[in-house]
Amino acid sequence: GNSVTQMEGPVTLSEEAFLTINCTYTATGYPSLFWYVQYPGEGLQLLLKATKADDKGSNKGFEATYRKETTSFHLEKGSVQVSDSAVYFCALTTGQGGKLIFGQGTELSVKP
Amino acid sequence: KAGVTQTPRYLIKTRGQQVTLSCSPISGHRSVSWYQQTPGQGLQFLFEYFSETQRNKGNFPGRFSGRQFSNSRSEMNVSTLELGDSALYLCASSLNRGRTDTQYFGPGTRLTVL
Numbered sequence: 439g440n441s442v443t444q445m446e447g448p449v450t451l452s453e454e455a456f457l458t459i460n461c462t463y464t465a466t467g468y469p470s471l472f473w474y475v476q477y478p479g480e481g482l483q484l485l486l487k488a489t490k491a492d493d494k495g496s497n498k499g500f501e502a503t504y505r506k507e508t509t510s511f512h513l514e515k516g517s518v519q520v521s522d523s524a525v526y527f528c529a530l531t532t533g534q535g536g537k538l539i540f541g542q543g544t545e546l547s548v549k550p
Numbered sequence: 551k552a553g554v555t556q557t558p559r560y561l562i563k564t565r566g567q568q569v570t571l572s573c574s575p576i577s578g579h580r581s582v583s584w585y586q587q588t589p590g591q592g593l594q595f596l597f598e599y600f601s602e603t604q605r606n607k608g609n610f611p612g613r614f615s616g617r618q619f620s621n622s623r624s625e626m627n628v629s630t631l632e633l634g635d636s637a638l639y640l641c642a643s644s645l646n647r648g649r650t651d652t653q654y655f656g657p658g659t660r661l662t663v664l
Contacts, residue, residue, distance in 0.1 A: 470649050481554075481640055482655040489650045527593065533649030536583040536598030537606050538642075543592060 440465045444541035459513040461528035469530040471511040476525045554656035562662045568629040571659045575643030582624040587638040636663045
């Protein structure tokens with residue numbers, strides 16, 4: 439079946455540190471890949487997405503590249519801020535109509 | 551353009567009761583999906599509606615049901631509530647239901663079952 443595996447959290451970083459959150463997937467068919475972010479008490483916000491191999495999604499300084507050969511979609515940011523503290527979810531869909539499959543989420547805490 | 555809205559934001563119910571949650575998608579979006587979020591199970595897909603028809607269903611008991619209206623607004627219903635139904639219920643809408651369509655989420659309804 440289809441699944442997403444994320445690195446476990448929580449991840450604690452100092453402001454301006456480099457961030458990587460690993461995400462690997464298993465999918466039948468050709469998935470689209472997403473990163474969502476959830477701030478405390480809120481729903482999910484789309485951070486970025488990629489729909490085909492070698493695509494790079496980017497937004498607000500975050501980047502992730504769709505790597506078909508390693509079935510990965512790692513999230514990176516060069517310099518994190520306190521305001522980036524949140525839970526990050528990697529997800530995929532294979533076009534089975536409206537069904538997103540999520541990883542378990544990675545909590546990020548950025549200290550000043 | 552207004553985002554996805556969900557009402558109510560918070561609900562407290564007791565075991566055995568039933569509850570109805572409402573979701574208004576982004577204007578023009580035709581697909582509405584529902585998810586349950588719990589600390590133990592994470593985010594799990596409940597079901598998806600498109601053109602007033604349920605098109606996809608997750609692995610949940612029949613106590614969980616939903617519907618979609620002609621204006622794409624959707625409701626989900628949980629009957630005979632159990633303690634384990636306490637969760638954040640998230641609704642998401644997308645323009646269509648293709649592989650590249652992005653789902654946009656509402657703020658969720660926090661359901662507490664006592």
